[in-house]
Amino acid sequence: MDNMHLSFNQPTPEQQKPVLERIRELSNHPKIRGLWLNLMQTFIAILAALIVGACLLLIIGANPIEAYGALFKGALGSWPALARTLRTATPLIFTGLAVVVAFRAGYIFLGMEGSLYFGALSAALFGIYLAPGLPAFLHLPLSMLAGFLAGGLWALFPAALRARWKVDEVVSTLMLNYVAVLLVDHLVYSFFQDPTGGTNAERAFTVTVPESSRLPFLSAKYGLTWAILIGAVLAVVLVWIYSRGVWGFESDMTGFNRKFAHYGGVNTIRMAIVSMVLAGAIAGLGGTTESLGNYGRYISGFSSDFGFSGVTVALMGRLDPIGTLFGAFFFGALSSGGAAMELVTDIPRDMVVVLQGLIMLVVTAQAFFSMLRLSAKARPEE
Amino acid sequence: MFSSIINADLFAAMLRVATPLLLVAIGAAFTLKAGIFNVAVEGLMLVAAFLAVVLSTLLGNLWLGILLTIVLTTSVAMLYGFVTISMKADHIIAGLGINLFSAGMTAWLLQSVLNSPGGFSSTNTPDIPVVHVAFLDQVPALGTIFNGQNVITILSWVLIVVSYLFVHRSKFGLRLRATGEHPVAATTVGISPIQWQYISIILCGVFCALGGTALSMGSINLFTKGMTAGRGFISFAAASFAGGSIPGTVIISFTFALFSSLAIRLGGLGIPTRFVQMIPYLVTLIALIFSRRRDRL
Numbered sequence: 005m006d007n008m009h010l011s012f013n014q015p016t017p018e019q020q021k022p023v024l025e026r027i028r029e030l031s032n033h034p035k036i037r038g039l040w041l042n043l044m045q046t047f048i049a050i051l052a053a054l055i056v057g058a059c060l061l062l063i064i065g066a067n068p069i070e071a072y073g074a075l076f077k078g079a080l081g082s083w084p085a086l087a088r089t090l091r092t093a094t095p096l097i098f099t100g101l102a103v104v105v106a107f108r109a110g111y112i113f114l115g116m117e118g119s120l121y122f123g124a125l126s127a128a129l130f131g132i133y134l135a136p137g138l139p140a141f142l143h144l145p146l147s148m149l150a151g152f153l154a155g156g157l158w159a160l161f162p163a164a165l166r167a168r169w170k171v172d173e174v175v176s177t178l179m180l181n182y183v184a185v186l187l188v189d190h191l192v193y194s195f196f197q198d199p200t201g202g203t204n205a206e207r208a209f210t211v212t213v214p215e216s217s218r219l220p221f222l223s224a225k226y227g228l229t230w231a232i233l234i235g236a237v238l239a240v241v242l243v244w245i246y247s248r249g250v251w252g253f254e255s256d257m258t259g260f261n262r263k264f265a266h267y268g269g270v271n272t273i274r275m276a277i278v279s280m281v282l283a284g285a286i287a288g289l290g291g292t293t294e295s296l297g298n299y300g301r302y303i304s305g306f307s308s309d310f311g312f313s314g315v316t317v318a319l320m321g322r323l324d325p326i327g328t329l330f331g332a333f334f335f336g337a338l339s340s341g342g343a344a345m346e347l348v349t350d351i352p353r354d355m356v357v358v359l360q361g362l363i364m365l366v367v368t369a370q371a372f373f374s375m376l377r378l379s380a381k382a383r384p385e386e
Numbered sequence: 387m388f389s390s391i392i393n394a395d396l397f398a399a400m401l402r403v404a405t406p407l408l409l410v411a412i413g414a415a416f417t418l419k420a421g422i423f424n425v426a427v428e429g430l431m432l433v434a435a436f437l438a439v440v441l442s443t444l445l446g447n448l449w450l451g452i453l454l455t456i457v458l459t460t461s462v463a464m465l466y467g468f469v470t471i472s473m474k475a476d477h478i479i480a481g482l483g484i485n486l487f488s489a490g491m492t493a494w495l496l497q498s499v500l501n502s503p504g505g506f507s508s509t510n511t512p513d514i515p516v517v518h519v520a521f522l523d524q525v526p527a528l529g530t531i532f533n534g535q536n537v538i539t540i541l542s543w544v545l546i547v548v549s550y551l552f553v554h555r556s557k558f559g560l561r562l563r564a565t566g567e568h569p570v571a572a573t574t575v576g577i578s579p580i581q582w583q584y585i586s587i588i589l590c591g592v593f594c595a596l597g598g599t600a601l602s603m604g605s606i607n608l609f610t611k612g613m614t615a616g617r618g619f620i621s622f623a624a625a626s627f628a629g630g631s632i633p634g635t636v637i638i639s640f641t642f643a644l645f646s647s648l649a650i651r652l653g654g655l656g657i658p659t660r661f662v663q664m665i666p667y668l669v670t671l672i673a674l675i676f677s678r679r680r681d682r683l
Binding site for chain 2: 064066112165171172174175176179180182183186187189190193194315316350351352355358359360361362365366368370372
């Protein structure tokens with residue numbers, strides 16, 4: 005009894021340690037340290053890109069401070085600007101998460117753009133032509149499902165080639181993206197063109213989808229739809245799959261070492277197909293929310309390179325679903341800020357694409373991070 | 387109808403279409419032999435296509451323009467090399483980075499410096515000279531096919547032979563191939579893989595510079611935003627099917643060019659334009675399926 009009383013009052017050895025020491029111990033915890041390294045690597049990649057971008061601005065004869073100021077103000081400077089940033093980020097959430105699913109399993113699937121187009125068109129066509137009399141609570145989910153499945157179906161082609169015949173998915177998906185965009189546009193021009201638009205119109209677009217399959221706006225004024233919430237929920241679901249699910253574990257294992265996973269009992273052929281088809285389906289859902297949400301129809305050329313931007317977004321998020329949400333937000337800010345910058349200054353928004361390229365160059369540069377002592381491998385003492 | 391499609395003009399067109407593909411594919415083959423999965427050739431080709439037209443117009447001198455194009459394109463290639471070789475970045479991700487950088491940079495310069503967003507052409511652009519051999523006109527088909535080809539096309543044929551000798555028949559090529567096939571073994575016999583990877587990147591930069599020049603200045607002097615449209619990827623695929631072997635790369639590039647120029651002619655037969663545009667990508671895909679090379683696996 006007395007003993008117990010003593011131990012209750014006396015500080016434990018843990019509490020006796022100075023605060024700094026405890027923080028250091030905490031920071032050496034693998035999870036915290038991993039998070040810190042990931043954050044710093046992304047931060048450094050962005051910083052490096054901004055510095056090189058500033059040098060390029062100076063060479064071309066523009067004022068970097070003015071340019072970045074206009075970009076920042078246009079991205080986050082006001083509530084409308086923030087809303088535009090979120091709107092721009094929305095499709096990138098989906099393509100980014102698609103990249104996460106494929107890349108984590110070790111497949112460099114780059115077919116997001118193609119699946120995005122097929123998803124957008126299929127959802128719009130389902131909404132317009134199939135069961136237009138359905139009530140909204142059925143019609144909208146079914147139309148979205150159509151887009152989800154169409155995106156996956158298009159990805160099944162490179163996935164099956166990869167899994168069954170070991171055809172490299174990088175080149176096949178790059179080629180299929182061009183095919184998909186041309187094919188979808190051809191279908192719309194030939195069969196589904198809005199008659200009021202005319203067959204010689206500059207852009208292919210369908211008629212508008214009925215209200216019952218329209219994805220509602222959160223704020224019609226800023227073009228924000230429910231899509232952004234669907235994307236966020238999807239990210240949370242993926243977090244759960246990767247931290248608790250067997251499939252998520254098997255996927256990470258395959259990405260880490262495919263042979264090891266194979267000998268460990270993972271069906272790697274099925275893993276290749278499922279991860280790439282799921283990636284395509286998620287990208288397809290991204291197209292769906294664009295056509296059923298913001299535009300209310302399929303419009304050709306609606307994607308301003310959302311597919312490759314998804315790669316940037318996912319890598320900035322270090323292939324973590326929640327990280328990807330932040331990546332999409334950051335990149336949405338960059339894009340919408342870039343558009344605003346173009347209006348205020350003379351610098352075209354293509355400057356943002358240059359920054360994106362620079363980020364991609366640095367973001368996987370392991371030796372660079374080792375030099376900055378920002379890599380797990382760089383600290384042999386641990 | 388058949389002879390209106392397959393005739394000497396078709397082969398003349400094929401040779402013109404083949405030049406940019408061929409040069410970039412050989413460039414990609416060098417890096418592939420050194421073990422670099424170089425999808426950055428798409429961006430390098432775009433940069434070169436832009437620089438060739440713009441620089442030769444602004445400088446008023448074709449050769450000076452091409453020389454500067456080679457220097458600057460190789461610098462961009464060196465950036466890719468530095469990031470992948472010394473900084474150990476992922477080849478594909480960094481390659482996509484170079485492609486985005488190139489797309490953004492060319493579009494930015496078009497708008498900010500040249501004030502012509504969308505594309506650049508000028509009546510002041512010097513033409514690449516064409517070669518005309520008088521005695522070939524005496525021979526029925528050969529005259530149509532080979533006469534009137536430009537200097538870069540002729541140069542590309544010379545470079546085929548030179549690169550073949552370099553990669554497959556010289557001790558330098560042996561070192562290059564050793565670097566890609568077994569870097570550790572190469573190191574043990576005193577070859578520096580890093581050095582040879584950089585050499586392959588420089589060669590790739592030079593070849594992409596010439597390929598891009600052939601693309602924008604081969605027939606009409608014009609650069610349009612994003613004008614490579616996947617041609618770099620197709621060239622990369624050609625090198626990849628052949629496993630980086632020069633003869634294979636060359637044969638596949640010519641085959642792709644043949645299909646591309648066939649496709650242009652099929653447009654006249656009522657086949658929808660978008661299907662015609664699809665043909666190069668589909669041919670690449672089919673070749674990919676049947677190729678026995680599995681490099682990145």
